[in-house]
Amino acid sequence: MPDLRDLASVIAMTGRADLRLGITDVAPVVSCGSFSARAVVGEHVPITATVFREGHDAVAADVVVVDPDGNPGPLTRMAPYSQEPDRWLASVVPDREGRWTFRIEAWSDPLATWHHAVEVKIEAGQGPEELANDLEEGARLIEQVAAGADAGWRDRLTDAVVALRDAGRGLPERVAPALAPVVQDYLHDHPVRELVTSTADHEVWVDRPRALYGSWYEFFPRSTGPVVGGVATHGTFTTAADRLPAVAEMGFDVVYLPPIHPIGTVNRKGRNNTLTPEPDDVGSPWAIGSADGGHDAVHPQLGTMEDFRAFVDRTRELGMEVALDFALQAAPDHPWVASHPEWFTTRPDGTIAYAENPPKKYQDIYPVNFDNDPEGIYAECRRVLQVWIDAGVKIFRVDNPHTKPLNFWHWLIWDVKRSHPDVLFLAEAFTRPAMMHQLARVGYTQSYTYFTWRTERGELEEYGRALASTAHYMRPNFFVNTPDILHASLQFGGPPMFRIRAVLASMMSPTWGVYSGYELFEHVAVRPGSEEYxxxxxxQLRPRDFAAAEASGRSLVPYLTRLNEIRRAHPALQQLRTLRFHPIDNPNLLCFSKTDPGSQDAVLVVVTLESHNRQIGTTALDLAAFGLDWHERFTVRDELSGATYDWGQFNYVELDPYHEPAHVFSLSFPRPVTWPPPVP
Structure with a gap:
């Protein structure tokens, strides 16, 4: 054991000789500082720490924030976080992308110590003689502040000093100028800081706002071709661009395309994943590569690279952007297989191993073995990404990242961000929690989640709280469905369940997604017990007649459009950290809220989880989440129906899933509210 009486031993253990005050449990910090915490431009980021010292003297703390250019900003004073003793909190708002750092500076607060001591001694009946030293200490402290004040405040502070030293005045008159609220406010803002103790710097990577907030729409360009004589024809980037105005009108921000590369012909799958394809079967886009090229090429039937760039440009013109699938695997006839067979796993019989996820088999896909020639694989993957970045893509949805090494992703993502900090990565990682969270820690911007399988109130509340508590590094993307996932709730819940799940996804998560066909209530599985369509x-090609569906009234387009309009109108719905759940006495009803510290916007949602029967219940709102006291009343306006109600803590709710399965309330308050800062 080191000799803790020896200062050198203490320094050797802590690496610091100036840790005079206690600072622990600093947040946001990811894996003890091994990785960056995350935020976006304009987001109110809560920074917390436990600050304490020996004895009874007052302590205080500041946050020092340094921008990506290394310029420190003004000190941000932390406030006591009343729910926990010795816990302090401040909110900072980064205004640009890049690598930010922050540190906590704790300090002894002699002015607050003096103020408290004088008040309690006067209350205890002590007189001027007993308080002589206290009065002089106060005078000297205020003199320090006055020395740096402007002329007006210098005169006022000097008057307080003179009064403290004027033995000819009564005690109340001597202390009154120094204890005046306006003077105390000034002293709070211009403190005397002693025994300043600083933490190490902690890193926060700040992305553009799309990293936190957005509405995604996924569709296959190849399914946008015309139907000729009852037969679907292969779509192109040009026909896919014709679909974009309708997607934009629904209020979506991101158009996500599955792989657009040449599709392998060797072991190509037929319709419904059969092993016996017909000559005109198009195969899986995730079976990437053929004689026409690999990951850096486009499928010839979709068009050319110039056509793709035109598609990207058209998406931008409509106020959206493209997200492209990045799937690191190869079809048997991918150029990599011939040029770099060492990049794959060879079986004892000499064949290359195809992908398997029992009972599923993917004979048309070879996984890449990242332990074989990692230098070459890493360089090729980085080159491929650059091709699409140069083509205008700034978002990549990464297929099955949990099947590739974590150190590869850590290197690749941050190598890209060094030169392209606005590029975002979405992890399609339906995997164990430890891997999903570690992918977020090492650099992924967003992640698919378990939302699809969370259908009951308890599990939705538990999962929502868990995501809000990890918002400093993991951002969810709630997809209501995917080409792989048609949940049983949608198979059997009827059209009301499609509305319910859309409300839950779009209101709970700042980012949500819809796979094409959801708006048409597509719900038929390939077989009982399966989540495959x-x-x-x-x-196969799957053209859809959206116009006919809307004309017949069997379309969810108006509802999805309204949900996205509400999301855009309310900054509260673009937040994750402020998600709060409220008690309601029916387990088939879910009640939650979000607030936006920057705009004082608040939204309260009550939604039924049961799609066949009317549900009634009574809320027991946590009004403190809105900065209100338990007895206060306020007005709520349903953004879906337009109806307004006078609400308080307890409110009767009745929801009919066939009429309207949810209330999405915007809140109006009888007085201005000072919002509590977001709590991690």
Whole structure:
């Protein structure tokens, strides 16, 4: 054991000789500082720490924030966080992308110590003689502040000093100028800081706002071709661009495309994943590569690279952007297989191992073995990404990242961000929690989640709280469906369940997604017990007549459009950290809220989780989440129906899933509210 009486031993253990005050449990910090915490431009980022010292003297703390250019900003004073003793909190708002740092500076607060001591001694009946030293200490402290004040405040502070030293005045008159609220406010803002103790610097990577907030729409360009004589024809980037105005009108921000590369012909799958394809079967887009090229090429039937760039440009013109699938695997006839067979796993019989996820088999896909020639694989993957970045893509949805090494992703993502800090990465990682969270820690911007399988109130509340508590590094993307996932709730819940799940996804998560066909209530599985669609678009063209569906009234387009309009109108819905759940006495009803510290916007949602029967219940709102006291009343306006109500803590709710399965309330308050800062 080191000799703790020896200062050198203490320094050797802590690496610091100036840790005079206690600072622990600093947040946001990821894996003890091994990785960056995350935020976006304009987001109110809560910074917390436990600050304490020996004895009874007052302590205080500041946050020192340094921008990506290394310029420190003004000190941000931390406030006591009343729910926990010795816990302090401040909110900072980064205004640009890049690598920020912050540190906590704790300090002894002699002015607050003096103020408290004088008040309690006067209350205890002590007189001027007993308080002589206290009065002089106060005078000297205020003199220090006055020395740096402007002329007006210098005169006022000097008057307080003179009064403290004037033995000819009564005690109340001597202390009154120094204890005046306006003077105390000034002293709070211009403190005397002693025994300043600083933490190490902690890193926060700040992304553009799209990293936190956005509405995604996924569709296959190849399914946008015309139907000729009852037969679907292969779509192109040009026909896909014709679909973009309708997507924009629904209020989506991101158009996500599955792989657009040449599709392998060797072991190509047929419709519904059969092993016996017909000559005109199009195969799976995730079976990447053929004689026409690999990951840096486009499928010839979709068009050319110039056509793709035009598609990207058209998306931008409509106020959206493209997210492109990045799937690191190869079809048997991918150029990599011939040029770099060492990049794959060879079986004892000499064949290359194809992908398997029992009972599923993917004979048309070879996984890349990242332990074989990592230097070459890493360089090629980075080159491929640059091709699409140069083509205008700034978002990549990464297929199955949990099947590739974590150190590869850590290197690749941050190598890209060094030169392209606005590029975002979404992890499609339906995997164990430890891997999903570690992918977020090492650099992924967003992650798919377990939302699809959370259908009951308890599990939705538990999962929502868990995501809000990890918002400093993991951002969710709630997809209501995917080409791989048609949940049983949608198979059997009827059209009301499609509305319910859309409300939950779009209101709970700042980012949510819809796979094309959801707005048409597509719900038929390939077989009982499966989450695969019948006639899945992964293996065949699937043209859709959206116009006919809307004309017949069997379309969710108006509802999705309204949800996205509400999301854009309310900054509260673009937040994750402020998600709060409220008690309601019916387990089939879910009640939650979000607030936006920057705009004082607040939204309260009550939604039924049962799609066949009317539900009634009574809320027991936590009004403190809105900065209100338990007895206060306020007005709520339903953004879906336009109806307004007078609400308080307890409110009767009745929801009919066939009429309207949810209330999405915006809140109006009888007085201005000072919002509590977001709590991690």
């Amino acid at each position: 019948l006639d899945t678009e992964k293996f």
